[in-house]
Amino acid sequence: MSLLEIKNAKLKLEDKDILKGLSLSVNSGEVHAIMGPNGSGKSTLSYMLAGRDGYELESGDVFLEGQSLLEMEADERARSGLFLAFQYPVELPGVGGMSFLREAVNSRRKFLGEEELDHLAFVKEARKVASKMFVKDEMLKRAVNVGFSGGEKKRFEILQMAMLKPKVSILDETDSGLDVDALKIVSDGVNAQRNDDNAIVVITHYQRLLDYIVPDFVHILSDGSIIKSGGAELALEVEKNGYAGLINAA
């Protein structure tokens, strides 16, 4: 059984067809990259998967470990093990990083039937994970994403991913706004979480990120559906020839 299965997904935004029958199957232990030009539907795909209001499928279905996501709200999907790393992480003035993380982690633990962590146990765990992500204690004390640099925001996203231990992570343009050093830190953070029980879907414009997070499969998304799939070498082809050649061939 696939960990994540998207079946013939169709979605309209303001009467415009955005996803036009997209199918994808992701098994545990795999890393998939979805590449595509601007306007191909990449961000729509990630919002649709995460369950944002207004991004409901017109037809088709999505399954996480065999269970349909369509009737689930965004929070239920997350508790079930789906994680979206945002392209533009949202600032939450007045919401402390540590208490936010604890609320999120305990929601997931409760769902899994695990004991919720008390404040002390949680702080200890969070600091341990944070230090690996080069996230300073001081950042956890601040309001979520408020005044964070681009790199800090992305590191904080991956820190959340590490704390929540999702089954499937969708990384939406995680490389945008990152310099090479930050890109390496974030990628190392992601790679450290690869294992046989989870899966990662990397959504990106550029091949660059895939030098650091090496995918097992690469898919080209164009005009709302996947027009070509292949191995890591497909990303290099995009880098060399651009999307146009692939799209015309398809």
Added chain:
Amino acid sequence: MLHNVRDNYVISVKDHVSQFEEKSFRKLASNDFKSWPSPREETWRLSRLGVLSRKEITPIKPNLKKQISSVSKFNGSKIIRFVDGALREDLSSKLPPGSSLNILGEEDSLKCFHKFKDSNLKDHPSTNVSFSCTPSIVKLTIEKDVKIRDLFEIIYEGGDDDSSVHPALYIELKDNSSITIIESFNHLSSLIMPIQLVELKKNASINLLKIFNDNQQSYNLSANCTFLSEKSNYNSFSLIKGGLFTRSETHAYLKGENCNLNLNGVYLSTKNQHHDLTTAIYHDVPNCTSKQIVRGVLGGKSTGVFQGKVRVAPDAQKTDGQQMSRAILLSENAIANAKPELEIYADDVICAHGATIGEIEDDQLFYLKSRGISEIKAKQILITAFLKDIINESVEESIQNFVFEEADLALSEIISKEK
């Protein structure tokens, strides 16, 4: 028809005072008593008392043996308890040295009455009614140079259906004294008309936390009159969450230079509740600061009102007056009103005001939900964040948690009703 019922309350107030001597403060007050303010009066335009005038209400006869079940939430606090509007010394704590509680005699009561009558609260409905009907005016005095370390808790409770209660409190802080007081209103009455006079002498400082949590059918028309002397500091924070209709009106007179006033508040409203924070700040002398920060959270068909007037007299140069009101609407049927009013007659002053009314941001809500946090919990987190800076800024650190807990209780109810 309406007039008859209104007149009935006037008659029952007059009946209540018939037992007093002609020159008593009660009689004098009742002679002035007109009627409920009409919606044509500017400060009552947004807060109408129409429904109230259709109720049959009579002033309560305090039951001085009434047992109460409420307990304090603070260890070691000094409790002053009013039941049915009357001070219950048997249910109050022994006060620490340098502080005292007295029931004012006729002459001092009259003086207190005149201080109210000389202020712009003279036509407030609670002014005449409560001076007529209060069992007694209670005075809390803090002596010169005394810094009270104990937390004082003033609990107002009691009352019953179709009655009005009239607690009257006069707080005087003498030179260089200071105190922190939590007042909570937990009545069962239809109508609650508390009056409070606060006088801060030179360099005196008061922290006042007021929690309005009367039962869901009641009207609370609280009238507070405050006088600040040189270098004194009045720092108050009101949390309004109870009652069907709660209006806390405060008039502050800045009479001495270099004094500082904070009149902050939060209202949390749901169902048909109407919550109103009305203030009037009179800068009569130079070099004083005043600040008002108000936050409102509204669900259901509730209404919130903030009206704040700042008057800067011609001589009051170097005044710094700030006013900021923000409200979040959780329902399409809720209404938030904000009405700042600046009257500035001096030319070298800083006065600013602002008001915003908005909703919870979709982006923020989605971000929290995408982390597995339920919608109800996510809204609670965002609203608590919205209230955080004002509570942290206005309330003493040791009682901030208490205020957040009190707010959380109301927020859970408001949010759960919106789903």
